[in-house]
Amino acid sequence: MRTRGAILLATVVTGLALGFTVANIGFGDYAELNRMFTFQDLRMFLSFAGAVVIIVCAFAVLRVRRTPERIHGGVVPGAVLFGTGWAISGGCPAIPIVQVAGGYLPALxxxxxxxxxxxxxxxANARYFHVDRGSCAL
Known part of the structure; x- marks a missing residue:
């Protein structure tokens, strides 16, 4: 059985490693993200594809089995909003933290x-939609 402390430590260490990697390969750079979204450079897409392959292999080794259920109704509009915000701001929710750490204060x-x-x-969820509580992170 895993302890909460071990899980927290593993989460912090992998998060720091991811942030370090993202910052050092340039994925926190708005110009790099712009090249990806305008299809001028496929390096980031290929990196994401490589990450998917790695996680699929890790899930296979760890024997993680999940049966997908019906897609939640908020996934498509949420994905569109997420992608639009990412394209405009130059960062998904983790990248602005990397940008601030690198001295790019407009990421605040x-x-x-x-x-x-x-x-x-x-x-909006509480007032209008009443979907599960996990749909709005933070």
Whole structure:
């Protein structure tokens, strides 16, 4: 049985390793992200594909079995909003943290936008949609 402390430590270590890697390969750079979204450079797409292959292999080795259920109704509009925000701001929710750590302070605006967006998601969900509580992170 795993302890919470061991899981927290593993999460922190892998998060730091991911942040270090992302920062050093340039994926925190807005120009790099722009080249990806405009199909001028496929390096990032190939990196994501490689990551999917690695996680599939890891799941196979660890024998992780998940049976997919019906796709939640909020997945498609959420994905569109997520992708639009990523293309405009130059970062998914983790990248602005990498950008701030690298000295790019305008990323603080993106972080503020993420926090506001999550709060709006929770409010709209509670008021109008009433879907599961895990659908709005943070």
């Amino acid at each position: 605006v993106t972080i503020a936008g993420i926090v506001v967006g999550v709060r709006l998601c929770r409010w």
